[in-house]
Each structure stands twice: as C-alpha cells, then as structure tokens.
Amino acid sequence: MIHQLEYKDKHVSLVGTAHVSQESARLVSEVIAQQQPDTVCVELCESRYQSIRQKDRWRNMDIVRVIKEKKSFLLLANLLLASFQKRIAKKFNINPGQEMIQAIESAEAVGATVHLADRDIRTTLSRAWRIMKLWDKVKLMIQLVFSIGEVNEISQEDIEKMKEEDVLQSLLADVGRSLPVVKDILIDERDQYLAHKIKSAPGENIVAVVGAGHVPGIKKYWNDEIDIVPLETLPPKSKTFRFLKWIIPLGIVGLVLSGFYYGGAKTGKDMVT
Numbered sequence: 001m002i003h004q005l006e007y008k009d010k011h012v013s014l015v016g017t018a019h020v021s022q023e024s025a026r027l028v029s030e031v032i033a034q035q036q037p038d039t040v041c042v043e044l045c046e047s048r049y050q051s052i053r054q055k056d057r058w059r060n061m062d063i064v065r066v067i068k069e070k071k072s073f074l075l076l077a078n079l080l081l082a083s084f085q086k087r088i089a090k091k092f093n094i095n096p097g098q099e100m101i102q103a104i105e106s107a108e109a110v111g112a113t114v115h116l117a118d119r120d121i122r123t124t125l126s127r128a129w130r131i132m133k134l135w136d137k138v139k140l141m142i143q144l145v146f147s148i149g150e151v152n153e154i155s156q157e158d159i160e161k162m163k164e165e166d167v168l169q170s171l172l173a174d175v176g177r178s179l180p181v182v183k184d185i186l187i188d189e190r191d192q193y194l195a196h197k198i199k200s201a202p203g204e205n206i207v208a209v210v211g212a213g214h215v216p217g218i219k220k221y222w223n224d225e226i227d228i229v230p231l232e233t234l235p236p237k238s239k240t241f242r243f244l245k246w247i248i249p250l251g252i253v254g255l256v257l258s259g260f261y262y263g264g265a266k267t268g269k270d271m272v273t
Contacts, residue, residue, distance in 0.1 A: 002031060003215060005222055007199045013037070014198075014219075016212030017099040024099040028209050032106035038203025040107035041117040042100050043194065043210040049116055052101055103209040117197035117208065119190055123232055128185040130235045136182075189231050191217025196226040 003014040015031055017024035032040060044052070107114045129137065195218045198208045210218065 001212070001215070002027075003219065005219070007222070010199070010201075010204055010206055012198060012206045012208055014215060015207060015209045016215040017209060018212060022098065025102040028099045028102045029106050032103065032110060032112070032207055035205060035207050036110050037107075037112050037205045037207040039113045039115050039201045039206045040103055041115045041198050041201050041206060041208035041210075042103050043118045043214065044100055044116050045118045045120045046116060048118070048121055049104075052097060052104070099209060103207075112207075113202060115197070115201040115206075117194050117201070117210070119193045119228075119231065123234065124186060124190065126234050127189070128182055131185070132182070187213065188217060190214065192221045192224075192226050193228055193231050194218055195221040195224070196228050 001016050003016070005012040005014055013031060013035055015028055017028065042049075104114055191214050194208075194210060194214055198206065198218070199222070201208075
C-alpha cells in the first residue's frame with residue numbers, strides 16, 4: 001500500500017512492504033519507475049546495506065574478533081533473524097529483502113539517491129539487550145529459536161499478512177506482550193527514527209520503502225519534532241552483566257575441572273568435548 005505524505009517542500013510516497021514478498025518487490029519497482037524520485041529511502045542501515053551489496057561478506061567475518069569485541073550476541077541475533085527470513089524465502093522461491101534490493105536497483109536505474117533511513121541494527125539490538133533483565137533475555141532467545149522452527153507452518157497467505165507487520169514485529173509478537181520494552185525499542189523507536197530520517201532526506205520528490213508494520217508509526221510521528229540522539233545512545237551496562245561476564249566462564253571452567261577431579265580423565269575429556 002502507498003501513502004502520500006507532505007513535509008515542508010517535500011512530497012513522500014511511503015511504500016509499505018513485506019520483507020519476503022514478490023508482490024512487494026514488483027510494487028516497489030512500479031512506484032519508483034512512475035514517480036522518478038530524487039531520492040529513494042530504504043529501511044536499511046549501513047551494515048545491512050553492505051550485507052545486501054556484498055553477498056559473501058559473512059564468509060570473511062573474523063569470528064574471534066567479534067567475540068573479543070563482545071558482539072557475539074549481536075551476531076547471534078542477526079543470524080537468527082536472517083535465518084528466519086532466508087528459510088521463508090527459500091520455501092517461496094524469493095530472495096530475502098528482495099524489495100529492498102529492488103528499491104536500490106530501481107533508484108540507480110532512474111538516477112535517484114539511495115538514502116539509508118534505519119537505525120544501525122547493532123544499536124537497536126544493543127539497546128534492547130542492555131535494558132532487559134536476565135530472565136527477559138532468556139525468554140527472548142527461547143522465543144526467537146522457537147519462532148524460527150515454525151517456518152514450515154507458514155503459508156503464502158501468512159507471507160502476505162506480513163505486509164501488515166514488520167518481520168521483527170511478527171517474530172516478537174508474543175514476547176512483546178510480556179516484554180513491552182522489546183517492542184518499544186525494536187518497533188516504536190525505529191518508527192520515530194525512520195520518520196526523522198525520511199523527512200531529512202535530500203530532494204523534494206521522495207519514495208520511502210519500509211516494512212508495512214512501520215507505516216502506522218511513521219505516520220503517527222510524522223509531524224513531531226524528533227531528537228534522534230537519545231535513540232542512538234546506548235544505556236550503561238548493568239551490574240548483572242558485569243557479574244555474569246566473569247561468573248559464567250568461571251563456572252564453566254569449574255565444572256570441567258570438577259569433571260576431571262571427580263569423574264576421572266574420560267569424564268573430564270567428555271565435558272571438554
């Protein structure tokens with residue numbers, strides 16, 4: 001669905017899409033060809049944009065460096081969400097993020113500027129992770145894993161229904177009811193961020209391509225003055241996090257050592273394995 005918005009001297013055609021829908025990709029192509037915009041805004045940050053442009057980027061990833069920089073959770077969450085989309089895409093013979101790829105290619109075809117409108121995925125996930133309590137984190141990871149296991153139950157009709165919800169929102173719908181802070185950060189804050197970035201995009205004739213689940217929020221915040229600095233700021237790490245950073249590795253080492261001590265070499269070796 002296409003929504004027409006005005007801001008100062010800018011005219012914005014807001015296109016709500018499903019992230020794994022051939023119909024959405026076709027719609028994006030048609031709208032950009034018809035509008036001939038100055039700028040095409042896409043619901044991507046720099047890291048996700050590079051992932052789309054560089055298909056084998058993950059193959060060159062330094063996993064050790066990721067762990068040393070304490071970004072292993074961000075990597076895991078990204079992989080879980082990407083796996084969900086890729087499995088759906090494979091089932092229905094479409095490319096994950098096809099509508100975003102189409103938006104970029106169509107923008108280049110008409111000579112429009114590509115404007116990245118989403119908040120950095122690392123900031124989004126870090127804000128969600130740091131503000132959550134330990135038990136909330138456990139529930140979130142369990143929900144993500146079980147959601148990914150439900151791909152085979154998804155039908156073509158369910159895919160089209162995703163035009164009414166962002167994939168992240170779909171994945172976390174149940175968790176969002178018990179963990180409203182997750183919804184606030186993954187959906188509501190990004191709605192505000194997207195609205196601000198689209199309004200500040202260069203040019204007068206703009207096409208913005210976003211997940212359909214963000215459309216109501218973007219329209220809600222469209223006329224608000226939004227300060228994105230707080231939305232890009234990471235909350236301090238909790239004392240619990242600093243404690244667990246040491247207690248969990250020490251506990252694992254302790255268990256392995258106890259295996260050698262109480263169970264002998266074979267038990268200890270099995271525990272290491």
